[in-house]
Amino acid sequence: MVGREKFDEELQKVQELLIELSNTAIDTLNTSMDYLLASNIEGALSVINHDIHINRLEEEINDRVILLIAKQQPVATDLRRLMVLVKIASDMERIGDYAVNIAKETIRIGKEEHVAPILLLDEMRVKTISMLKQILDAFIHENADEAKKIAKQDDEVDEMYGQTIRALLNVGVEKPEQLSQVTQLSFVCRYLERSADHATNLAERLLYLLKGKHYELNN
Numbered sequence: 001m002v003g004r005e006k007f008d009e010e011l012q013k014v015q016e017l018l019i020e021l022s023n024t025a026i027d028t029l030n031t032s033m034d035y036l037l038a039s040n041i042e043g044a045l046s047v048i049n050h051d052i053h054i055n056r057l058e059e060e061i062n063d064r065v066i067l068l069i070a071k072q073q074p075v076a077t078d079l080r081r082l083m084v085l086v087k088i089a090s091d092m093e094r095i096g097d098y099a100v101n102i103a104k105e106t107i108r109i110g111k112e113e114h115v116a117p118i119l120l121l122d123e124m125r126v127k128t129i130s131m132l133k134q135i136l137d138a139f140i141h142e143n144a145d146e147a148k149k150i151a152k153q154d155d156e157v158d159e160m161y162g163q164t165i166r167a168l169l170n171v172g173v174e175k176p177e178q179l180s181q182v183t184q185l186s187f188v189c190r191y192l193e194r195s196a197d198h199a200t201n202l203a204e205r206l207l208y209l210l211k212g213k214h215y216e217l218n219n
Contacts, residue, residue: 021057032099044103054096098191147203157196
């Protein structure tokens with residue numbers, strides 16, 4: 001097998017691993033929110049235990065990219081693609097971390113009845129997961145126009161974040177005995193907002209991959 005064919009084969013494997021990592025991280029974030037809404041402690045524990053799989057996928061991607069660079073000496077365009085793959089893997093691993101953090105908050109809340117505006121958090125979850133799935137699809141199809149559209153949706157999540165935090169603060173004032181739960185759900189709100197920010201990061205990385213220029217979206 002000639003050098004270029006070998007490089008393309010290895011690159012394809014890295015991209016397949018990245019898609020697996022991305023789907024796993026997105027699904028884990030979604031599932032973690034399901035467990036929060038259902039006060040499912042056992043499910044939350046399974047999210048925490050599953051995080052090692054996400055971490056190992058990111059590590060394998062990084063290792064393969066390092067070997068490709070060392071052995072194949074890629075040209076500039078290929079090197080740019082490899083660097084983007086590594087950065088996207090880091091974004092997705094971070095989303096997996098947010099899923100774990102949400103699971104930990106679920107365990108801290110336990111079986112307490114949710115006194116805070118949990119439906120607002122669920123709306124944030126739906127929008128965030130939609131953004132992440134859309135940007136992954138845009139990456140797979142290398143669709144720059146879709147990347148730009150997806151990044152604009154981050155403003156909607158920011159608005160949801162502000163609305164939810166205000167509602168949580170109101171509950172804290174009205175029911176100070178529930179301040180602990182309010183604080184924990186505020187963290188969950190922040191993890192969702194940060195996950196949506198990573199969708200914007202992914203859009204910027206895709207545009208850099210396709211156009212060779214750095215873009216700052218939603219600034």
